[in-house]
Amino acid sequence: MLKEFRSFIARGNVLDLAVAVIIGAAFGRIVTSLTDDVLMPIIGKIFGGLDFSGYFVKMGNVPASYRGSLDDYAALKKAGVPLLGYGEFITQLVNFIIIAFIIFMIVRSVNRATTLFEIEKNKTAAVAAPEPTEVALLREIRDELKARSL
Template identity: 70%
Template sequence: MLKDFRAFVSRGNVLDLAVAVIIGAAFGKIVTSLTDDIIMPIVGKLTGGLDFSGHFWRLGAVPADYRGSLTSYADLKKAGVPLIGYGEFATQVVNFLIVAFIIFLIVRAVSRAVATLEREKAEGPVIPAADSAEVILLREIRDELRGRAG
């Protein structure tokens, strides 16, 4: 069984997938920061200073022993109050769109690069065409004229 597991892990596609997951997790953090720290504040500013991540609808009662703010999405959620966090949802949609767009650009660039390589490979090395008789004759005339002028 250990031998089978080692063979499974040593396959190239499993290792590639592991690397992709690790890079994807790190990339996700970058996109989250981009959304939370740059894009959403701009959107909030354009909409009158609103912070979308804190927008929610409360669906249930607040526990009697709750001491936090009634306008804090994070505090109410932590206390177990049923909420619809449409602001947080909007933030996650923006995150998704950013990631999807960047992946689209990467896939498009790779596809173009692969197509270019395949086209160059299919065409083979470019061999210059032999000079025509007219070109050879014109070169001889040019060289003769240079010889007389010099």
């Protein structure tokens, strides 16, 4: 069983997937930082607040024992107040759109590069492929027969 497991792990697809997951997680953290630390403060400033992810609507009563700020999303959520946190949702939506756009650009670039590579390969194959001797011989015979029939 250990030998089978080692064989499974050593396959290229599993290793490629593992590398992709690790890089994807790191990339996700970069995009999250870009969204949280750069874009959302700008968007928040435009909409009147610096912490856009803290926008929410209270959907229920605040417990009488609660002593924190009524504007603190995290504290209210921790206290068990039902909240509609639309600011956090918008932050995650912007995150998703950025990631989707970057992946689109990567896939688009790879597709273009592949297409250009295929075109170059076909040009090289067309130029580099000499005419087979049988085809050249048949062409000469055809031309000779045409010349004799005239």
